[in-house]
Amino acid sequence: MATRMKDIAVDLGVSLMTVSKALRNHSDISEETRERVLKRARELNYEPNWIARSLATRRTYMVGVVIPDLMHSFFAEVAKGIARRLDPLGYQVVISNTDENPAAERRQVDLLVARHIDGLIIATALPNWKLNAHAAFQAGATPYVLVDRMPAGLDANYVGVRDEELGEMATAHLLAQGCRRVAHLRGPATANSTGRLRGYKRALSKAGVDFHAEYVVQAGGGDMSGFTAMQHLLSLPSRPDAVFCYNDPVAAGAIQAVLESGLRVPADVAIIGAGNVHYSDQLRVPLSTIDQSSGLLGEEAAGLLVQCIEAKTPAKPSHILIPPRLIVRESSRRLAQAVMRT
Amino acid sequence: MATRMKDIAVDLGVSLMTVSKALRNHSDISEETRERVLKRARELNYEPNWIARSLATRRTYMVGVVIPDLMHSFFAEVAKGIARRLDPLGYQVVISNTDENPAAERRQVDLLVARHIDGLIIATALPNWKLNAHAAFQAGATPYVLVDRMPAGLDANYVGVRDEELGEMATAHLLAQGCRRVAHLRGPATANSTGRLRGYKRALSKAGVDFHAEYVVQAGGGDMSGFTAMQHLLSLPSRPDAVFCYNDPVAAGAIQAVLESGLRVPADVAIIGAGNVHYSDQLRVPLSTIDQSSGLLGEEAAGLLVQCIEAKTPAKPSHILIPPRLIVRESSRRLAQAVMRT
DNA sequence: TGTAGTAACTATAGCGATAAAGTGACTGAG
């Protein structure tokens, strides 16, 4: 069996507590004894049993991460960012997948809270964070931070991208390419999607281009929805010459729809997405996108969460917003100077 | 604070053990008392404290999963398969990323074992599983299962694909398209890569095509390595007209190299990969590939692991091999009948 | 009628740590 503190204690003829304190650099122990304990611990290959420790301290040094889709490289990158930040601090990251399913999300959150994780980072699939959405949070005060997705009507710790700025940046880029019939495939009814839509409108108005309601079509978030939504746009009497898509998967679906209809990207329809998922540059038409610094997002979320965990008193929710970055590739490049601009 | 068994016990005027047994459906308890306990537990919203339980039972119901790259959708899918199988059994899955780095892998495995996980599933980044590779396994007898990657010189529980069959299938397909100068971008020096290479050779010999050593080039495993390795192949005096790539990322890199050199895929060079990663059909040229049933792989590995965990006596290692499946897309389709063949 | 046997609980010890309070030997100020 593994060595326990007691073994070291008996071995050294001291009390168990002396060992415990020595190992944790407690001030109560003489330099000499500490050395003896540390030495023997190393020799016996002692490893603290964190289960016992957790029971006594009520800390598990585990952090839960709940994301809608592991397969979406954006979230995988967020998760890696989180781990990168938390690993050196001794936290173990536990990732759960919800497949964009609110019920699954609730279940996973409950499971993690029941596991007594110290904190939670969530990219939620819930469009609005109704009271009672996550029962676990009412009772236990497990600290949590939201990333990327900001559900409507909630004030919580949040780390995300400036959505309005993102929408404006993407749209302005398309306008700068000379496109005038710029459409938008918007996402689900979340604060993010609404923010991006606002940015889209603002860019149009700044450029003095009229807003046409039929140019804004709802797409879910996956490539299939992008495909069908794009088909709809293509069927309009006055077909758009550019589309700002809610995210990269939607954009990938949109490109497919355009190509299948016999039109060209970007010559006939310029397209830009958002998220800069890692295969975007290998698509049939390398995809222009707005980078959301997914790794950084994760790191910031982790940092904020640790703050909350270690704070004695629960501070009021804070928001960290990261600026978007335009990445121009082939799918939206119509003018030579566009290359320069980036 | 959360309700404890003791609260229920006092509340009901029975002993703590009665509650404990009742909640675990122990035979020792009368139907009537059990009902009373269950009812009160529900009312008080009791949730067992698994940390305490773990301390007493020496089981955590956590399973570690160590993979080389979360961003690679193949592994993300394996992880999802594992979770799909383990979740209903009450296990929590803890995923760790190693970035293909052997040292990181060792560290992650140690961390997980120190966490007292019940078992481990590893897609290793170690080419050969030297003695002492994972110190954790010498001492503690944490059961583990390897997936996908089979390091050389080891007999352990393993779940993977029939590599030789995979290599033969891919190569035979390219030959069937009429290609005769079929090259192979092989992976690192692992049993998998070697198996695929054997399959490649066998297909050639079965078709009566001579084997040319210069047609086999080492590529790491990522798209960059595929890109440079392909450039090398293109510079050969007798340039290949088809390439079987170790995996999809390598194939994606290879396609890029071919296109950049001004040649066409598949007209000038047909390409096939392996793994069927989820964006393969959205690449510049939709990629033919060999599907490895990644989700199934994960499920099987999880099933095998649970068997090991629950076995009283450690059984001898078993191997589960899954047959590969050919998926023909544009990157290798030269003949009309190829469409029929699939 | 006495002895087993069973059903249904209860009591006692841990699991491997930590927190908080206690103890004895010195030290030093008044």
Next chain:
DNA sequence: CTCAGTCACTTTATCGCTATAGTTACTACA
């Protein structure tokens, strides 16, 4: 010389649960 004040430990009490060994009543059988 005395008494409070450190220093360096040791003791005791949990943390919340489980395993194992009692402990009562009853029931049953010869």
